[in-house]
Amino acid sequence: LVSRKKKPDDTIINIKGELIGTGEQHFVMGPCAVESYDQVKQVAKALKDQGLTLMRGGAFKPRTSPYDFQGLGMEGLKILRQVADEENLAVISEILNPNDLEEALDYVDVVQIGARNMQNFELLKAAGAIRKPVLLKRGLSATIEEFMYAAEYILAQGNDQIILCERGIRTYEKATRNTLDISAVPILKKETHLPVMVDVTHSTGRRDLLLPAAKAALAIGADGVMAEVHPDPAVALSDSAQQMNIPQFHEFMNELKKHSVVH
Ligand code: PEP
Numbered sequence: 297l298v299s300r301k302k303k304p305d306d307t308i309i310n311i312k313g314e315l316i317g318t319g320e321q322h323f324v325m326g327p328c329a330v331e332s333y334d335q336v337k338q339v340a341k342a343l344k345d346q347g348l349t350l351m352r353g354g355a356f357k358p359r360t361s362p363y364d365f366q367g368l369g370m371e372g373l374k375i376l377r378q379v380a381d382e383e384n385l386a387v388i389s390e391i392l393n394p395n396d397l398e399e400a401l402d403y404v405d406v407v408q409i410g411a412r413n414m415q416n417f418e419l420l421k422a423a424g425a426i427r428k429p430v431l432l433k434r435g436l437s438a439t440i441e442e443f444m445y446a447a448e449y450i451l452a453q454g455n456d457q458i459i460l461c462e463r464g465i466r467t468y469e470k471a472t473r474n475t476l477d478i479s480a481v482p483i484l485k486k487e488t489h490l491p492v493m494v495d496v497t498h499s500t501g502r503r504d505l506l507l508p509a510a511k512a513a514l515a516i517g518a519d520g521v522m523a524e525v526h527p528d529p530a531v532a533l534s535d536s537a538q539q540m541n542i543p544q545f546h547e548f549m550n551e552l553k554k555h556s557v558v559h
């Protein structure tokens with residue numbers, strides 16, 4: 297079902313009026329984790345200043361260590377929804393547990409399935425049963441074929457509103473947090489009819505590489521870029537090394553607008 301052979305036309309995803317998959321470029325920006333109303337509000341205002349509408353933020357955080365900040369859970373989703381409604385933005389947030397999905401749909405516009413859950417088949421099936429878009433991230437060690445099969449699980453349940461997101465894979469290279477598999481973008485665009493985005497934050501894990509990675513992603517045909525923005529990354533409760541602060545975010549967006557078809 298994900299194959300372009302079965303469906304030659306691009307799938308277009310409508311997120312609160314923003315159409316993904318038409319060839320235009322989109323940005324999903326926001327903090328790694330929701331920490332407070334004020335934190336999300338500051339980031340939301342920066343997004344608005346750039347004319348962006350898609351806001352990300354983690355409420356259920358899949359942390360490598362059980363002792364790290366696990367997110368505000370449903371309270372975090374409520375904060376995202378409140379700010380998004382005030383600023384007329386769409387909310388994209390990760391859900392870890394299929395049991396939280398139904399309640400989460402009251403607050404999110406797009407359900408994110410994270411890299412660590414790309415092969416959580418019960419979660420994929422549950423996401424297939426909803427009627428909201430799903431942003432599916434590539435697993436840490438997943439092949440492109442496995443990634444496409446994960447999307448197939450969602451589609452097989454009747455939900456074709458899927459955005460694929462390349463977020464780097466695990467290799468022997470240590471200079472970056474993960475290795476951004478940039479060629480996955482044109483392969484996924486060719487093999488599937490789904491929109492493809494690139495998460496430059498989690499793939500590189502390096503603030504200094506966000507801009508070049510985003511340029512590469514857009515140049516190679518990605519439908520969008522995801523990156524993390526925090527009012528004060530130094531005190532962020534997660535991913536403090538790679539989130540942009542607000543001036544850096546404006547610089548990042550302005551630089552991309554100079555070179556590409558940003559709307
Ligand atoms: C995220 O986007 O918040 C995240 C945890 O990313 P990933 O699942 O790609 O590690």
Ligand code: MN
Pocket residue numbers: 328329498524534535
């Ligand atoms: Mn993060």
